[in-house]
Amino acid sequence: MYLNRTQSSVVATSDYVPIAKFTVSASAGGGAIVPNEDQVGQYAFSSRWIKRRGLKPDSLAIITVTGDSMEPKLRDNDLILVDRDQRDPSDGRVYVVRIGDELLVKHIQRTGARVIDLISTNPIYPARTIDLAAESDSVQIIGRVVASMQEW
Numbered sequence: 001m002y003l004n005r006t007q008s009s010v011v012a013t014s015d016y017v018p019i020a021k022f023t024v025s026a027s028a029g030g031g032a033i034v035p036n037e038d039q040v041g042q043y044a045f046s047s048r049w050i051k052r053r054g055l056k057p058d059s060l061a062i063i064t065v066t067g068d069s070m071e072p073k074l075r076d077n078d079l080i081l082v083d084r085d086q087r088d089p090s091d092g093r094v095y096v097v098r099i100g101d102e103l104l105v106k107h108i109q110r111t112g113a114r115v116i117d118l119i120s121t122n123p124i125y126p127a128r129t130i131d132l133a134a135e136s137d138s139v140q141i142i143g144r145v146v147a148s149m150q151e152w
Contacts, residue, residue, distance in 0.1 A: 017050055018042040019081065021062040026080065026096045026105040028070035028120070043079075055146065059085040063096070065105055065148075069120035070094075074105060079149045086144035089116055094145040099130070100138050105145060 021041045043062055050057055065078045073094075074080065082096050089095060089108040097104050097118060106118035106128075114133040130139055 015047055016044040017047050017057045019045055019057060019060045019062055021079070024103060025064045025066045026103040028065050028067040028074055028076070028105050028122075045081075053146065055083055056085060059083055059143075060146075061143075063103075069122045069125040070105055071122050073121040074145075074148055075150065077151070079151065080105065080145045081147040081149075082143040083146045084143035086146075087141045089141055090144075096142040096145065097130075098140045098142055099135075103142070108141075 019042060020039045021043060023038045023040050045057075045060075050060075061082050061084060062079050063082060065074045065080055066076055068076060080096070089110060091108065091110055093108060094105060095108050097106060097108075104118060106120060109117045109119055109127075111117055111129065115129065115131050117127040117129050119127045132139060
């Protein structure tokens with residue numbers, strides 16, 4: 001069987017919504033320095049899929065995962081769909097967090113009113129405790145990871 005090699009392009013229609021992919025990488029490891037945030041393309045998502053999950057296309061971004069601290073859930077070079085409207089941390093969910101100039105992708109566990117632990121899926125990486133009140137200038141929750149995908 002041969003693959004159909006006809007060219008196609010993604011056009012915003014009522015059935016599909018283009019979501020921007022950025023050069024930014026979130027580290028599933030020690031942290032990824034963010035030199036710039038250039039858009040490098042887009043992916044098409046079903047409008048029904050977006051709506052069914054209560055998401056807004058303008059709040060979504062696609063970035064790449066680097067590292068192995070979130071394996072096997074997220075692997076090096078996986079793409080993640082981040083909802084930048086969901087910035088209030090919820091226990092057990094996966095978020096992209098900026099600490100200084102670094103981006104991390106981690107599970108979040110609340111341990112106090114303004115204290116969270118950043119937890120890796122891979123057990124060889126220890127949790128990292130963040131006091132959001134004390135570190136408000138250097139820590140920002142960018143958004144919740146709402147989907148992931150692999151490119152082959």
